[in-house]
Amino acid sequence: MDAAALPPLLALAVAVLLLVRLWPRATTRRNHCPYPNPVLGNVVPLLRNFHRFLDWATDMLAAAPANTIEVRGALGLCSGVANADPAVVDHLLRGNFPNYVKGARFAAPFADLLGSGLFLADGRLWSLQRKLASYSFASRSLRRFSARVLRAHLRRRLLPFLADAADSSGQQPVDLQDVLRRFTFDNICDVAFGVDSSTLLLQDAAGDARRHDADAFFRAFDDAVQVSFARMFHPTTVVWKAMRLAGVGSERRLRDAIRVIDDYVMAMIAESEERGRGDEQHQNLLSRFAAAVEEEEQGSELGAMFRSPHAKRRFLRDVVVSFVLAGKDSTSTALTWFFWLLAANPRCERRVYEEASRHSRGHGHGDDDDDDHDVDGYDELKGMHYLHAAITEAMRLYPPVPINTRVAAAGDVLPDGTAVRAGWFSDYCAYAMGRMPRLWGDDCREFRPERWLDGRGECVAVDAARYPVFHAGPRACLGREMAYVQMKAVVAAVVTRFAVEPVQPASMEAPPPYEMTATLRMKAGLPVRIRRRRPCPTPTETAHQPTLTVTAPIIGTPSNQAPKSRV
Numbered sequence: 001m002d003a004a005a006l007p008p009l010l011a012l013a014v015a016v017l018l019l020v021r022l023w024p025r026a027t028t029r030r031n032h033c034p035y036p037n038p039v040l041g042n043v044v045p046l047l048r049n050f051h052r053f054l055d056w057a058t059d060m061l062a063a064a065p066a067n068t069i070e071v072r073g074a075l076g077l078c079s080g081v082a083n084a085d086p087a088v089v090d091h092l093l094r095g096n097f098p099n100y101v102k103g104a105r106f107a108a109p110f111a112d113l114l115g116s117g118l119f120l121a122d123g124r125l126w127s128l129q130r131k132l133a134s135y136s137f138a139s140r141s142l143r144r145f146s147a148r149v150l151r152a153h154l155r156r157r158l159l160p161f162l163a164d165a166a167d168s169s170g171q172q173p174v175d176l177q178d179v180l181r182r183f184t185f186d187n188i189c190d191v192a193f194g195v196d197s198s199t200l201l202l203q204d205a206a207g208d209a210r211r212h213d214a215d216a217f218f219r220a221f222d223d224a225v226q227v228s229f230a231r232m233f234h235p236t237t238v239v240w241k242a243m244r245l246a247g248v249g250s251e252r253r254l255r256d257a258i259r260v261i262d263d264y265v266m267a268m269i270a271e272s273e274e275r276g277r278g279d280e281q282h283q284n285l286l287s288r289f290a291a292a293v294e295e296e297e298q299g300s301e302l303g304a305m306f307r308s309p310h311a312k313r314r315f316l317r318d319v320v321v322s323f324v325l326a327g328k329d330s331t332s333t334a335l336t337w338f339f340w341l342l343a344a345n346p347r348c349e350r351r352v353y354e355e356a357s358r359h360s361r362g363h364g365h366g367d368d369d370d371d372d373h374d375v376d377g378y379d380e381l382k383g384m385h386y387l388h389a390a391i392t393e394a395m396r397l398y399p400p401v402p403i404n405t406r407v408a409a410a411g412d413v414l415p416d417g418t419a420v421r422a423g424w425f426s427d428y429c430a431y432a433m434g435r436m437p438r439l440w441g442d443d444c445r446e447f448r449p450e451r452w453l454d455g456r457g458e459c460v461a462v463d464a465a466r467y468p469v470f471h472a473g474p475r476a477c478l479g480r481e482m483a484y485v486q487m488k489a490v491v492a493a494v495v496t497r498f499a500v501e502p503v504q505p506a507s508m509e510a511p512p513p514y515e516m517t518a519t520l521r522m523k524a525g526l527p528v529r530i531r532r533r534r535p536c537p538t539p540t541e542t543a544h545q546p547t548l549t550v551t552a553p554i555i556g557t558p559s560n561q562a563p564k565s566r567v
């Protein structure tokens, strides 16, 4: 062949390839697609708006005729749809649930971290785990156990920590986001493994080594989630897979982080096995799943999937890591935005304070050491309807999981007429949905807990498809109730004792910037000053204070470094 004919032939081949890739997109004319560049897709505006990704997505979804848009990657790679419409959410998560799977788009980037755990699994592996987990979450013993864990962590860690911050000379600011993240991390580790690890406070010298390991685990977990999440934004998996093979850059960081996670979790599993089947067993999540996979001889389907002792331990590792991921940043993120919103809305803060003081009188959340007192989820918390409404309202504006993704197993047509092709991703954006005047009225950008209260002042739930903060349908969040108990207990305990004052005065007109991670974190944390509401400490706080002295300002503590404290 004439060498001169080669370049035009190559150009023709590339053009045909592009046409083949892009052709299906061109045929779905009914779909609303902003910025439809046939070659670059939406990549250029995406890069331009990445720093305000959620608000950009909200603007586009609000402007779309049916609140659904088609999204195109460069060169036709990774196309899909995103929506902010309850009817479509209902269709994705309930009506046509079997067709919308986690799929490779989520599974491939997170597989190294989450393995076969509940979060990534689809099909039978998921349904078996879901059944067991649902049973565990509904059980009275787990609820009692998690209530006890929560009370202990509040009383021994969070409250003394904040009391110390309030009493420190010059009232050094603390990064409330970091403190809450550590608190919820310790809490979920305890519920998941039954291990009392503390990244928030050092209690005694004997706990030093354990604290060091827990802290390394905390940092490794952060790294692993961050790198796995960033993998999702690669237009193709080829680049990160090549980096993983070569062990370079962020992939090397991920490999190191996963090694730390594996060592820590496997040690916890070995410890749990050593403790055997005593009374403590079957309380935490690990022991419940361990019992289920050990039932192979009695015909347990889950046990049969993981036959060798090594495979069983790996599976338990995946289960535990999935639960830690679920509980780690979700509630802390919600609480961080909540405290900021209260500071920006003093009227609401007053109402929360008054209600919590009224209900806590005589009980003192976190002070009561009696395990049998109100073990089943804090009766007094249940009566705090305004607080419940305020937390729900905070998550409407700042949902901890702001955007969620599924992959269409087969082609489908959404209720609004949008065509979805097999293999396309199909996202719903809870952040955008919380800001739709169509769904919440013209005051949708205001923080108004009253919108959730009925005439008797009781909090009224709405359909999860309209408020998909905890997802909906068969894969809805299993920890919803646990999360509300945790958030309400923390807020009630904190606001009745302390005033939380952001260093930068809070205003609804200038919210703190967020960062694009798996959860909606504040980019620079939330530096606050803690002030005691009462001049005299409670007896419990007094009893605990001598064991703790914060020696350095915590503000600016990078998330990979524990707050400094000494015994």
Ligand code: HEM
Residues within 6 Å of the ligand: 118, 119, 130, 133, 188, 323, 324, 326, 327, 330, 331, 334, 399, 400, 401, 404, 405, 468, 469, 470, 471, 474, 475, 476, 477, 478, 479, 480, 482, 483
């Ligand atoms: C404010 C706090 C929380 C929020 C907003 C939240 C939100 C969510 C969302 C959006 C999902 C769906 C994820 C997906 O499939 O893509 C989910 C699933 C899940 N959540 Fe939560 N969550 C919270 C707290 C918790 C806690 C404390 C736990 C307890 C460990 C928990 C356990 C789970 C589990 C096990 C699933 C997986 C369900 C499944 O795939 O079948 N969550 N959550």
